Each structure stands twice: as C-alpha cells, then as structure tokens.
Amino acid sequence: MRLIACLSIYFSICSICFAMLSSSTEPVKSVNVGVILDTADAWIGKLCWSCIQMAHSDFYATHSYYNTRLILNVTDSKSELIAAASAAVDLIKKVAVQAIIGPQHSREANLIIQVCNKSRVPVLSFSATSPSLTSPRNPYFYRIAHNECAQAQAISALVQGFEWKEVVLIYIQDIYAEEVILCITRALQEANIHVSYHAAIPHSPDDNHVVQLLKKLTTLTTRVFIVHMSPMLGSRLFAFAREIGMMSEGYVWILTTEMTNQLASLNSSIIDTMQGVLGVGSYFPKTKEFQDFEIRWKLKFQQENPTTIRRELNIFCLWAYDAVTALAMAVERAGIKEFGFQKASTNSSNTTDFETLGVSLSGPKLGESLSKTRFQGLSGDFSLLDGEVNSSIFQIINVIGDGKKVVGFWTPENGLRRNLDSTKRDTNTSTYSTSKTNLALIIWPGDSSSAPEGLDLLANEKKLRIGVPVKPKNGFGELVNVHYDPDTDRINVSGYIVDVFKFVMDALPYHVPYEFFPFNPGDYDNFSTGSFYDDLIQEVYHGKFDAAVGDITIRAQRSQYVDFTLPFTTNEATFIVPTKQIKNKKEAWIFLKPLTWELWVTSFCFFVFIGFIVWVLEHGLNKETRISPLHHVDTGLWFSISTLGKESMATWQVEQLRPAVTDINQLIQRGDVVGYQYSSYSIQFLKQMGFDETKLRAYETPEECDRLLTMGSRNGGIAAAFDETPYIKVLQSKYCSKYTTIGPTYQSQGFGFAFRRNSPFVPDVSRAILNLTERNQDIVNTFVNKWFKNESHCSQSTTVDASYSLELDSFRGLFLLSGIVSSSALIIYTVTFLYKHRQDFKQFYANDSLWKRIYVMLTITRQDDNRIQVGELVSRSTTTTTSNLHDINVIDAS
Template identity: 70%
Template sequence: MKPIACVSIFFVSICFICLAMVSTTEPVKLVNVGVILDIADEWIGKLCLSCIQMAHSDFYATHRYYSTRLVLNLRDSKSDLIAAASAAVDLIKNVAVQAIIGPQDSREANLIIEMCNKARVPILSFSATNPSLTSPRNPYFYRIAQNECAQAHAISALVQAFEWKEVVPIFIEDMYSEEAISCITRSLQEADVRVSYQAAIPQSAVDYQIVQELQKLNNLTTRVFVVHMSPILGSRLFAIAREIGMMRTGYVWIVTTEMTIQLASLSSSITDTIQGVVGVGAYFPKSKEFQDFQVRLKLKSQQENPTIIGSELNVYCLWAYDSVTALAMAVEKAGIKEFGFQNTSTDSRNTTDFEMLGVSLSGPQLGDSLVETILRGLSGDFSLVDREINSPIFQIINVFGDGKRVVGFWTPKIGLARKLDSTRTNTGTGTYSTSKSNLGPIIWPGDSSSAPEGWDLLANGKKLRIGIPYKTGSFSEFVKVEYVDGNDGIASGYCIDVFKVVLQALPYPVSYEFFPFRHRDYGNLTSSYYNNLIQQVYLGTIDAAVGDITITAQRSLHVDFTLPFTGNEATFIVPTKQENKKDPWIFIKPLTWELWVTSFCFFVFIGFVVWVLEHGVNKESRVPPSHQVDTSLWFSLSTLVFSQWERIHSKLARFVVIIWVFMGLILTQSYTASLTTLLTVEQLRPTVTNINQLIQNGESVGFQYGSFSLEFLRRMGFDDSKLRAYKTAEECDRLLTMGSRNGGIAAAFDEISYLQVLLSRYCSKYTTIGPTIQTQGFAFAFRRTSPFVPDFPRAILNLTERNKDIMKAIADKWFMNGSLCPQPSSVDASYSLDLDSFRGLFVLSAIASSSALIIYAAAFLCRRGREFMQFYSNDSLW
C-alpha cells in the first residue's frame, strides 16, 4: 500500500472517531420554535413556508456539529386575528416554544406581541413592517424586515429629483397605514413638498367608493400620487384609475414597498393597468447563493405549489430564510443549558389560557444573542439595530412592459445613484444627491419619456387665484382697481402689466382671476397690510399675490418670491428751499472763506516778493521804512490791476508777476462765473441734510401706510411718536408742506419707486437725501409649493435682460411725467468755489516766488556783500 493512501485512511479514521465521540458525549438539544403563517396566502404564506423549511435543512446540513437543533412547529393563522392569537397561546402554553417566527400581518403581530412580552418569548417577523411594533414597550419583538418609515426618505428624494412641489398620498384607512403615511408626509414636508390632501380608502371599499375618491383627486391641480396599499386593493385602484383616464400622460404614480415587493405575483392583466408606475422597492444583492437558491426553490415549488411558480422571488421569502438562519445561530451561540418555562399561576380555576402562560427562562438570553448575531444572508448583510434589520438601501423601479426595471438606487448616505458603488455606499464618500440625472430613463404613464410637470392648473377649468392690493388713491400707478357698472373690478397699473407680460412669456397658458383685497379686510394694523396679504397666500386662500409687494426676510418664511422686477433702494425725501437772491453779501458766496483767506495771504506775499526784487533797481520802491508796508501792498495791487502803469525792471520780478497775473486771471474769471450763476440760476437746497438732524431736532417722519418702512425707521432710532403714516402721494405732499412743527412731517421714507412718483408730480419741490437703504424690490409671491416658482423667475429674467424695451414701454406708460422733472441729485448742486479747486495754482505761485527770492538773495550776497556791509557800516543793519 502506498504511503499517501495510508495517511488518508488514518485521517478519515480519526474524523469518524471524533464524530462518534461527539455524538455519544453531547446529545443534540431540540429547541421548539413556532411558525405562524397564513397558509392560504400563496405568495407569502406558502412561499415563505417553503423558504423556512429550506433554510432549516440548508443550515443543519452545513452545521452538523451544532449541539442545538430547531424544531419547527407550524400553525395556520387563516388570516384571522383570533386564530393567530390562539395559535400563539397554543405554541407557548402547550409546545413551550422558545421563539416564534411570524406572523405575516402587522395587526396579527401587534396582538401576539403582548403574549410574547408576557411570556418573554422572542418573536421574529419577516413581513410585519408597521413602525410602531418596535417600540420600547415591545422588547421581545424583532423585525427581520424593513420598517415602512425607512422608505420615506427614498420617496422624498424621488419627488425632489423631479422638482414636484405637491403630493397626495393614497392609503388604506387603518391605523397601521396611517403611521406609514405620517412618516412619508413628514419627510416630504421637510423637503418643502406640500401634502395638500390625503385620500384614505377603506379596505372593504367597493368600486363606486374608489371612483368617488379618485374623481375628487382628479379635480385637484396635483398630479403626483403616492400609493401605500396592499397589492389586492392597489390593483383595483389602478384598474379604476385607468378607466376614468388617470393613467394617461401628465400623471405620476409612486407605489411603496408594500406593493412593489409583490409585483411578481401580479397577473399580466394587472401589470397592464400600472404601466409607467414608479416605485420604491427593497434591495437585495443577486449573489450566486441567491441564484442557486432560486433554482432549488423553483424545483421545490413545482412539486409542492405549482400555482405559485414565478420568475422572481419576493424579498419576504429571503427575510424568512434569514430569520431561520439567524435564530439557529443565536440559539447555538447563547449556550443555554436548559430550555424551559416557569409557571406564574398556580390556580387554574377561573383563569384564561392567556393568564396561565408561563415565563420563558431562556428568553432574555436568547434575545441578547440574536442582537449580536451577524451573518451574510440571502437578503444581504444581516445585523440588527434597535431590534430591526439594518438594510437601508432601496431600489427605484419602473413598471414597463411585462415587468419592472430598476432605474436607480437610494441610500441614506449618497442619496440617488444610477449604480451602487460598494465603496461609496459603505463609507458615505461624496455628497448627498437628489438629482434626476442619477436615475436611468423612466417611461411614465401614457408611454411618455418626458417627466410630468406634476400639476395641471387647467383641470376642470380651474383658474389661478391672484390677490392684489386695493388701496383707493394710494399710488395707483402701481395697482389700480376700478369698479364700473357693478362689475367685479378691473385691475390695471404697472405691476399688473408686468404680470401679464410675464404670463405671456411662460411656455404654457395660464387662466387666472384677480381678487382685490381692501384695507378693511385685515383690520387697522398700520404696518401689516402687505404682511396679511402674504398670509392669505400662505393659508391657501389665494394662489399668489401680485402688486407693489416688497421682498422681506420675514415674508419669505411663508411664501416663495419671484425675482424682483423693480429697483431695490429706499431713501428719504425732504422739501427744498430757495436761496435768497437779494442777500447784500451775495458777492462773497462765490468763494469759500478758506479761499478768501488764502488769496489775501498770497496777495500780501506776492507784494512783498515784488518789492524785494524791485528794491535795488527801481527807485520808485525806495521810500522811508515807515511806508514800506503800504508801498509793497500798493505795488502788488498796482502790478495786478494796473500793470500797464507801473514799470518792472527786475527779470525775477517779471517772472513772479507773470505767474501772479496768470493766477489772478483764473481767480477773477472763476469768481465772475460763480457770481453770475448765483445771480441767475434758481437755487434749491434741502431743508434737511441728514437723518441725524431729523432725530436730534425731534422732527416727524412719514412712511407709507402698510409698508415695511416702519420697521426700518424704528431700527434707525426714530421714536414711534414721531412717525406719521400716509396713504397717498397727495397726503404725503400735504404733510411735507405743513412741516413737522405744524402737525406734518419734515421728511418721508419710502422706496425709490414710490418717491419717483412723488417727484414726478411735484417737480423741484422735493429732493432726496441719504442714507440709501438696500431693499429687494417688488416681486410676485406664490405658495411655497406652487409649480410656478421655478418658471416665473426665468420668465422675469428673460424680460429684464433680453426684452428691456417691453419693460421700458410699461414704465413709460405709467411714469412718463418723471422724465420731465430734474433729477434730485442736480438740484442740490453747490456753486461756491473752494480752495481745493485752486490748490495747484497757489502751490505753483508759492514755488515761483520763493525760488525768485532765493536766487536774488544768493546773487546779491555773492556780488555785493562786502560793499553792502561797508556802505551801511555807519547806519543800522536794516
């Protein structure tokens, strides 16, 4: 015999000996486990039972050395709450099961959980997805399935991807569906998606009830519906929706996991009714183990349940398979030496079966072991977080043709993705995205490849409700409402014309009607008229507000504004006053006092320089010392004014005089021009130059009734007792004319658009002063979920940038008089000449004169210094 053969036989012998020793020393412990299913339910009950049985045989075929072995005890719930509860009592009381797998329905699970909590028996459910089941009150409930609330963010991301602003959920009218819809609604609202209506349909609803509810939904402008129903009721819903024309182009139907999980069980006739539906489904990897299991299950089903042969497994079956595997591993890992129950009731008289349930001695330990169990199952990586399976990935599917197509995935870390990248999914690298570019092509209802808008404003002839401010006589150039012959009111004005032009620029027609709102509609709140108009948009009384409505931060919390279509500044307007032309000292005003003083100083300095330079060569400049000052001044004056009468002998003096005459010529000509302007041009000056002067003097300031200006004035430091409200331009003019001392106002604060109207009516009577406050300008306000929010700003931007002539024509139509009035900035011009205007001339003259003196002194000392000292040795130094 060869050595290799001998070694092989030796090792095989050792293995058999070890197995024999194990089998004789440690007998296998049988652990009873209950299984509660609805056997009549072919696509969950029967199919999942096959998966459970295959999981049991597969596990112990590969784990023969385990010291424990599950014993499955099947009970039929018959889709009845009482039957399910009775089955649980029987399993706990009579069979002493250590855990229960099932039941399928959340209602049945909710009832059985109470018994399991009392008996401390872990219950593993692979299909009860109601969120409330895993509350802290149910410590023995373990969900081996995805929580219904987990899909809420995936649905929200899908809605955000296509920028739909309003959604209507449709669900079964029971407490379990309402909890799931509550999660979905909350997630949508966090994404600024409005849930305007919720359609609850009873489980027992007949066809005409479904028709009534769908017709009610069809009358809404919303065309995006989220359906959370069982496949049976959901199939009826879509069949009726198709009959009444709600499965055509323009509609969006999104189904939740409750229906997508069982799409494979639907017949072809039902699949035809849900073409174009988009859904959120549970994700599981198509591994090699899964493919092998699918083939084996198909063979098993052909033998046992030929009526449920399908091309695709549902994920409930995979979760049921992993439930058995995880429970078998947890039982072995727990190392429990004795499985038993402790009876809590010793008196069996007048007690119910529920009261006689014992308490499991191994339940808490088995539950802890189950939480610690980690494995790679058919549904993916298996682990429990807060007693729920940690499976956060969803796939986005599209029903088209004979089945469903996967068009993308959603994960909580990366959002929507076309394909799953294990690195990004596990690490969460990259930014969260809800872009529709991350999804594959989708075929929508009506065989349309273009994503629907999600709304239809023309449904059943509905019109867009537009609220406009109605303020009699108050700056009617912006919004004006006229009632003629008892009609509903004709709206006109600058804002109305801009709104109509923007509507024409939209890529679709819009039918609308105006609703004027008066001041009295909101009471006498001085500064809240426009705020209350915005509030009506927020409450849904109207769809939008059009008019001279300024964008503010507070208002933007309640509505969405378009881009502004007017300027964005606010400032003060004050009366002007005319300068008195009969002032006897007006000849002094052409020059400022600094310029007068500087000119006089240079006049003296130039006279002194010329006298020094001429003293040695001009005999007329030699006079007694007592007359030196007046002689030098007279010489300087005669040089400037009467230069043709005086002869200048020194070349340096001539140089200085030329510069001096040039400067004097410019000064005199400028003086003459300024004096002429003062005497001929009308002089208007603001009565107030800055706001500090208004505050310090306690002047009253006006603001437009209902505008935001009141808050700005308060922030600037104005006291409420000094603030006056006006409603019209005429009232503002009257208050400014009266003045603050006579019960009027000294200034008015408003937006430039209003002030231009005031200035166009009262030319040269008022002017503006600083500071200029930046505002956001006028804009249209829409509900936050309005479908117009993306389109209106683009239309306004197109008009303001590419069609400026149209906007200019509208402005000229309503504000033409403004072009005939002088600009406020030109009225406040100053005609006094200051020193800065002639600084260069003075510097040039000073340099020339000083240089001449230095040159003269140096030359004199070099040539005649000794003679000078001898000549004056007997006289004074002077």
C-alpha cells in the same frame, strides 16, 4: 497557491468530520419553534410556508452534524389580532417554544411582541415592517425585514430627480401606515417638496368610497401620487383609476415597498391596469445560490399548488428563508444545555393565560446569539443591527407589459444609480445624486416616454387666483394699477410690478394659467395703520387667493403666513424734501450764488475790519504799510474782493439744488409735519425715530404728496415725506428736480410676490426673478423706461449731501473767533500805545473835543513814523559808508 488551497480544503473536511464524529456521541436536542402565518392571505401564507420548510430541510441537509434541531410548529392567526395573540400564548404554554417566527402583519406582531417580552421568547418577523415595533422596549423582537421608514429617502430622491414640487399621499387609514407616511412626509419636506393632500382610505372601503376619493383627486393640480397600501386594496384602486382616466398621460404613480415587494402575487389583469407605474422595492442580489433555490422552489410549489398560475418568489419569502437559517445557527452556537421555562408564581385561581406564562431560561442567551449571527443569505449579507437587518439598498422598478423592469437603484451613499456595479467601483469618488439621468428609460402611464410635469393647472379649468391691491385713488399707479374697462367689461391690471410678474411667470419651464382679482375691502380706514397689506396677506393665507402681486414689502411677520419669492426690487426708505433751485443759470450775478447775501456782507465787513487792525498793528513796524491813505483803501478793497472771488470759485462746484431741510433732527426740533404713504408701515419707523404722531400726515397719490410738500408744514402741508425707493422714483419721475432725498437711509427687504405656504411655484419663480435681475437687465430697463418715462430726463442729482450749504450760521463760530482775536489785538495795541505816550497826552485839556484828541493821536503816530524813517536813513547811510571804506582798504591792500 494550489497547495495552500488543497490544504485549506483538507483541514476543512477534517474539521467537519471531527465535528460529526464528536456530535454522534451526544443525542440531538429538539428545539420547539412556533410559526404564526395568516392563511387568510392565501398567496403570502402558502409562499412563506414553503420557503420556511425548504430553509429547514436545506439547512440540516448541510448541517446534519449539529447537536440541535428546530421543530417547526405552525399555527394560523386567521388575520385576527386576538387569534394571533392567543396562538402565541398557546405555543408558549403548551408547546414550550423557544422562539416564534412570524407573524406576517405589524398589527398582529405588536400584540405577540408583548407576549414574548413577558416570557423572554425571541420573535423573528420576516414581514412586520412597521418602524414603531423596534425599540428598546422590545428587546426580544428581531426584524428579518426592512424597516419601512428606510425607503423614505429613496422615494424623496426619486421625486427630486424629476423636479416634482408637489405630491399626494394615498394610504390605508391605520396607525402603522401613518407612521410610514410620517417618515415619507419628513423626507419630502427636507427636499422642499410639498405634500398637497393626504388621502386616507379605510381598511375595507366600498367601491363607491374609492371612486369618490379618486374623483376628488382629479380636481387637484397635483398629478404625482405616492401609494402606500396592501396589494389587495391597491389592485382595486388602480382598477378604478383606469376607469376614471387617471392612468393616462400626465399622471405619476409611485408605489412603496408595501405593494412593490408583492407585485409578483398580482395576476396579469391587475398588472395591466398599472402600466407605467413606478415603485420602490427592496433589493436582493441574484446570486447563483438564489437561482438554484428559485428552480427548486418552483418545482416544489407547482407540485403542491397545481392550480396557482403565478409562481414568482418575492423578498418576503427570502427573508423567511433567512430567518429560519439564522435561528438554527443561533440555537446551535448558543450552547444552551437545557431548554425550559420557569413557571410563573401565582396564588389566584382567576388568573388569565397571559399572567400564567412562564419565563424562558434560554431566551436571553438565544437573543444574544442571534445578534452575533452573520452569514450570506438569499436576501443578501445577514447581520442584525439594533434588532434589524441592514436596509441600505432599494431598487426602482417600472411596471411594463406583464411584469416589472428595474430602471435603477438607490443607496444612501450614492443616491440614484443606473446599476450597482458602477456604484461599487466608484465608492471612493462618487457623490450623492438625485439626477433622473441615472435611471434607465421609463415608460409612463399612457405609454409615454416623456416624464410628466407633475402638475395640471388646467384641471377643471382652475387658474391661480392672484390678488392685486387696489389703493385709494389708484395712487402710485406706475407700480400697480387696477382699473375697470367699461368697453370690455373687464378688470385690467397694469404697472411696473405687473410687467415683472408676467415676465417671470412666462419664463417658468411650464405653463401656469392665472387670473388677477382686485383686493378692494371698500373701507380704507385701515390704510393709515398699515394693515391693508397685512389683510391681503391673510387672504392668501386663508386660501382666498393663491398669491398676491403688488407693492408688497417682504417682512418677517408676513412670512409666517405666506412664502415670499426673492425680492425683485432693492428698497431703501428715506426722506424726500423740496429743493431750492437757481432759476436762470445765465444771469449776471450767478457768481454770487454759492454764498448767501448775509454771508457776503458779513464777510466783507470782517475783511475791512481785520485789514484795518492789521494796518494799525504793523504801520509802525512794516515799511510796506507806510503808503498813502488812498493806496491803503485801494489795497484793502482789492484784497477783500479777490479773497471772496477765490472762495466763490472754490465753491463753484457746489450742487445747484439745495434741500429745504438738511437733517431729520431739524424736522423733529422744529415740530414740522412729515408725510407718509397710506397703508405703508413707514408710520412705525417714524414713531421710532422720535416723531410725534400728531405731526404725521398720510397721502394717497404722488399728486397729493406734491401738493402737500409745495404747501409746506406751516401752511397745512408737510415739510418732508418718508417713503421707499420705488415710490420716490415715481415722484421724481413726475417732478424731476423739484424734490431730492436726504439721509439717512433705512434698508428694507424689497418687494416680493407672496404665495401660499409650501407653494411649489416659489422656488421656480424666485429663480426666474434672479435670472431677470442678473442676466436680463435690458428688459428691466425697458420696464423702467416704460413706467418711469421722465426719470432719465432729469439731469439734476436726486440726492444732496446736507453738509454743502454755505450760510451765515455755518461760519458763525469762525466769525466769532476771528472777531475776538482781532479785537483783543487792537485793544492790547491801544493800551500799549496810550501808556507809551502818556506824557504827550497830558497837554490835552478837559474841554478838548474828541476829534481834537484823535488828531493829536494821529499826529503822534505820524511823528513815530517819521522818526522810524529818519532812523532807517541814518542806518542805511552808515551801512553804505562802512561798506565803501571796506572796499578802499581792500584795493590798497592789493
């Protein structure tokens, strides 16, 4: 192995020497490069210029054998757009630069890019981080820095880790900052995190403007603030925030890379106002090469800037260093023979400097060489993808004491991690995580080690305004009831639904104060159309209420305006009808109840009729039928009574409650009046089923529904009511087995609590509802027993199958078929009998009476019976004699 290593080093040295010897024969080509900095920002300007100079000297100190050498031409943009564009035009026209490094700001870079696109001069920016700059329309722009949108997922993961549901965004009011804010907003929304407020600040606001904005933010319940602005404006913001008291316990401040990457440029007094702040910053490895460079840079910078106290490198300095290195390597490897410009053709003397720009002959080839450049830079592995460096790792910092502490990292593959070493080892097995346990201990504002809840619902004593529906006459008050207490001069709200709401709100992991407000429009004309609850939803949508609690059915149309929690009831809509009930189960004739009297009489008549026919058909053939007439009557009656008795016993288990109506088609065909509850959407269902709107009647209370059902459709009431399960439970708990339901049933989404769109409480309240319905059924039963007291005492079934009823109509077809078959058999027998004895009937005289003719027929029938009996005796005698002779022969033979 040592031999191989030695040989490798030997050949490397030989290659370098050969390159140096060969290059000595060719003159070194000078390549002009422009550098546009902003001296108005003294710290960043000086810092980046020192790094650029060191990169230039370091590179050619180790690559002295290169045939090309960059000549740096620095100019000042003076933090002005026109000045930056003019500087770029002058560098191209007068100096013939082949590339430009800079500028520092995105707004300046946007103009310079347009100039360089026209002249095909590559632009390498180490600090213009706006996401809109890189696009197919800017093929000559190369960002040697992070795209600011890349941090959006890291910020979202940090907010998710601490389970904050709302944030406020504070940013500079310009198009470049708004692009980043849009990326952050989208990432938060994907994680169901609501941006409750956008606070935009002008570039140069006065102090009063900043103070008033911060005071306005204190009135919000949200206590998580994400700040995206320059260090200059950000330092003013935090200074005023501390004065107002917004840097105390309970507040959360998160900085974007715009400010985090430049924390080292802030003096100690500003850092002191930012204690406990979190930040997402660009990551770079602290390699040995970086440590060596940092020592050398500090010595050089101190010599050149002896009055500057803070001397800390930041990521922009490293990107600037790597930009020079990448450009120097690309120029050499491009192998360009001649650097020059093709002059623009123009015939007008009134052309501007922009129009007279020439086109670089080396631009396309140099750009291609840049895209292929790879090396290990101070900022990490250098490579360009779509004109940008890789931006996959961010560090999470915490401002503590006089500096910052790294508390974790974020990567696209692993999410939040304590350190990168474990992430690399676990690349194949780890999963994406947003757990706060993956971060080191964080010191929050107010010197607190406990993570803030992110909400302060007591801000300015603000409570959630909960709208509660007030229905006419407080109908169905067991569900929700609003009444005025004159003794306390307060509005009291109660009911099953209110108890459920109070329980789930108390079960939240944080305290949420709220207050009930009755929703009483005063005019209840819209109740009959079902728009009352829709109006309540609109009040929530427009901000009058923060939420609505009541018997509010979850519907798709309503969900366009509010966010519903999970349903806390499972609803079905069906019909409820009166029942016919046996009054005394101990009465003597209870066994007759399974069949109606009409069915009993008809059945008895048919049994006698069919019995007679059977006797007529079989009396001449079946000896069992040749008995005395009295015995015939006795046997027939016993057969009829025993058969009916068996049927009675078979139906003994038939439900003792009978619905007055068994099918909704009966209601429609008979034109019965059907009831529905005021304000319910049931009226739409009933119309769709085919009910005439003139046959629909609304009721307000269970008592009114009971009265209308008792009256009946023919007496000004209703034959049935269509409602949802909770309302039916109220009715049945009051009147027990007086009413029952009949199918079919129609599914609905159930009742839910309605909150304002994007409310942070909806997920937590839904989880509390799920926990209540799945794991705390005893509590649910307690609420049910409290508000539906009589329901458990109702022993009768509340639902009856319509197919059980045993009435005469139910057997009409059977009786008809039996009558036709029996009558046909009797007619056929009679015709056959008359034809057989036609000679015997010739002796009848025309004046013989009907009774005499019947007597003759019975005589003939009796004679037939005697002949059959004699024939049977003769046959039996002959059979016996033959048998005896057979036995004698057998004896003789023996």
